[in-house]
Amino acid sequence: MHLAKTISEVRALRKQFGGSWGLVPTMGALHEGHLSLVQRARAENDHVAVSIFVNPTQFAPGGDFDKYPRTLERDLQRLEPHGVDLVFAPANEEMYPPDFQTYVNVEEITKPLEGAKRPGHFRGVATVVTKLFHIVQPDRAYFGQKDAQQVAVIQQMVRDLNIPVEIVVGETVREADGLAMSSRNAYLSPDERRAATILYRALCAARDAFQRGERDGETLRVVMRQVLTQEPRAVVEYVSAADPLTLQELDVVQDHVLVSMAVRIGTTRLIDNFLL
DSSP states (O other): OEEEEHHHHHHHHHHHOOOOOEEEESSSSOOOHHHHHHHHHHHHEEEEEEEOOGGGGGTTSSSSTTTSOHHHHHHHHHGGGOOOOOOOOOOHHHSSSSSSSOOOOGGGGGGGGGHHTTTTTTHHHHHHHHHHHHHHHSSEEEEEESHOOOOOOOHHHHHTTOOEEEEEOOOOOOOOTTBOOOOGGGGGOOOHHHTTTHHHHHHHHHHHHHTTOOBBEEEEEEEEHHHTOOOTTEEEEEEEEEEEOOBOOOOOOOOOEEEEEEEEETEEEEEEEEOO
């Protein structure tokens, strides 16, 4: 497993290997969700690259960029058994030199949900992912369903800019009690960790209503809100029942709906979703 910290190192290593490449972009603090994507990339490609970079441009001023967990040595140990060929772990200055001034902005699909709550977030995501695609030049790139809007934004960007990479979406990996795995779960106190399962329970309530035949979008949103109100620690930022492609809220569900939410438990902001 090669560790590269500069773009020139990645390009030199990339030239040494033929065959197909899968890329798993991460911000480190790796958990089983990340590793499931690595395992899928390993199964579907000749070579696997993992990026570990806490991207400053996707954090709002006053956000948790400075305290975001950085565990490179532990991450490398976790990746070693999975047949990863290349780990790219650049410094901020390598990705954003002092004269940097070009950003990628995806328009309509970034406006609702996370985009409304985190202005500029998806500009940072789209920019860094575009850079990673150009640096590594993968055949496939692997993202988790937990970040559903991020996936939709990247898929839109790849289509619009004719980037020759296949976007592969892996299922959300969950703890035994249903909580979606996230690097930010480390911020939760034991009491907050127990309270955080309310997101999963709210999504399950919407899924159960959908399976019983409920197709009114607002009813699905009300079902989720009602469950969330049962947890006093939960501060709801949004609940959504939206079109999975456009992320526009649905009045009436036809075939598919993305039910999602953002909830603060204490000072920790958690997101989760089901695709029904």
